[in-house]
Amino acid sequence: MPKLDEKVQDLYDQVVARNPGEVEFHQAVREVFDSLGPVLAKHPHYAEAEVIARLCEPERQIIFRVPWTDDAGRVRINRGFRVEFNSALGPFKGGLRFHPSVYLGVVKFLGFEQIFKNALTGLPIGGGKGGSDFDPKGRSDAEVMRFCQSFMTELYRHIGEYTDVPAGDTGVGGREIGYLFGQYKRITNRYESGVLTGKGLAWGGSQVRTEATGYGVVFFVLEMLAAKGEALDGKRVVVSGSGNVAVHAIEKAQQLGGRVIACSDSSGYVVDDAGIDLELLKDVKGGRRGRIADYARERGSARVVTAGNIWDVPTDVAIPCATQNELNGTDAERLIANGCRVVAEGANMPCTPEAIRALTGAGVGFAPGKAANAGGVATSALEMQQNASRDSWTFDHTERRLSVIMRSIHDTCLTTADEYGRPGDYVVGANIAGFTHVADAMLALGVV
Structure with a gap:
């Protein structure tokens, strides 16, 4: 593997040492760090303010027990996660993944990626991710409902439309979002439709979100x-x-x-x-x-x-x-x-x-x-916008918005890659554009 720029090699070593065994997270951090040498050479104030080190440390990591009962009456125990990674641009935003492979390292890799993905959309959303090692495959609707209700009984205290807005990911579709939202509404006694995205069209969802x-x-x-x-x-x-x-x-x-x-x-x-x-x-x-x-x-x-x-x-x-x-x-x-x-x-x-x-x-x-693949979270942000204004857009209007956002992300990647001497390199363009957007916001907000 090529050696990192010396400006970030020490920091990467620290990330690996502080997060042992989380190989997916290490890989995601490394992929971004590979692009940052030219940025730090051009803008040394990012290094002086320790912005990169702060970016690699989540604002909050939540791990909790999820007990539930299967259809045979047997008590089952899973582990739930929510990593609220960075809120410099807006409330934490990112999906929930229900899959046996989920552990803290996977959730942190997804949350770290989400910071830059969300920044590239140009919309006011921060980065986060969550999930559980629960496997919905082969489970009845009743079992999935009981699991989701138990999961939300803990998660509800950490989320909100101005705090953290989960959505779906692998293993979490419309069925799961419905059960999660129902339990949130029951516990809080509020119809806070902006707290989850990926909802059904009949109860606050957005056209095109599924697609x-x-x-x-x-x-x-x-x-x-x-x-x-x-x-x-x-x-x-x-x-x-x-x-x-x-x-x-x-x-x-x-x-x-x-x-x-x-x-x-x-x-x-x-x-x-x-x-x-x-x-x-x-x-x-x-x-x-x-x-x-x-x-x-x-x-x-x-x-x-x-x-x-x-x-x-x-x-x-x-x-x-x-x-x-x-x-x-x-x-x-x-x-x-x-x-x-x-x-x-x-x-x-x-x-x-x-x-x-x-x-x-x-x-x-x-x-x-x-x-x-930023189109999913971009349309989630459009769903949040519709929820906030108590509005509902047509499929064609929302798809046009999505198309414009994806074209803008593409052009931003190419323009940024050109600026830093790597024409046509979408990886460098995406990493640097996402990083600088978040880093500038972090500096503006002070050491928080």
Whole structure:
């Protein structure tokens, strides 16, 4: 791994020592630190004020017990987390993840990324993240409800529309947000609709919120291709995953002329040379909660593959939407060899550092998640805006707002990369633009 600029190497070593075993958090910090040398050379006052050290230390870390009872009457115990990382720009904002892999290091990595992602949107929201090692997969609605109610019974005292505004993430969709909001309303005796985003349209939610992350990453891809003098129309697209982000990335890519030929889940991937049948995929994965093999069995043009991985499929555009570190250096080399033009992260940190170095070194356009998948949190902020004004916008109006925000993020990344001598480097552009926005706000607020 390349050595860090000497101005931040000592600080990175301190972060690792202060947060032992939290490898995902170390990786997220390292990825940002890789970009900061030129910033500190140009603006030494950031180092003098210890802004970077302050950024790496969450304002608050909350860990709590979540007891609940399953359908057999057995008492279960999970662990809940909320890391309120930075509120210099606004209330903490970030999702809740319910998955067995969740522990403090994962939540801190997600929260740290969220600081810069939220800053890039240009909207007044700080960064935070939370979740639990609870697995909703295979649980009944009643079990999920009892867990969510227990989780919120502790979390409610730490959140609020001017304090901390959670949303959904992996394992937390409309069902879970509904149960969480219901318990918050019951405990507080307030209909504070701005306290959670991702709500149902009938009770304070926003149009396009469900689609926003997937749509947003495709809007970003459009801008990346336009910067190369190309269009999405007719290009092959591979999308990993088949959850909410992946499905809506597929949907928007198809609407804009892309030919999506592969998607996946944890059991394997399908290749469909005729193009993914979106309605069938939605029915299998969303309606029936089935596996990707069920899609292949019902779709004559598709074949399911359990060996290798989805990045073996030749494509022009790759959009990893499954989980962190799913695309490694070897995968990146295959994408390069097969002529891939653009990779945009739909998930949070799905590409390893080795993959990023390979892609950028080969001239493949690479957009980090903090820029490319910011559409979800941007539309959450638009939901907060509608809640605050007791208003409701149309789908078309909200989608246009999302498109403008994603174009602005793209242009900010390129402009910043140019300013610091790294033209076309979206990673450097996103990291520096997000950092300077937050750092300037922190300095303005004093040592707090």
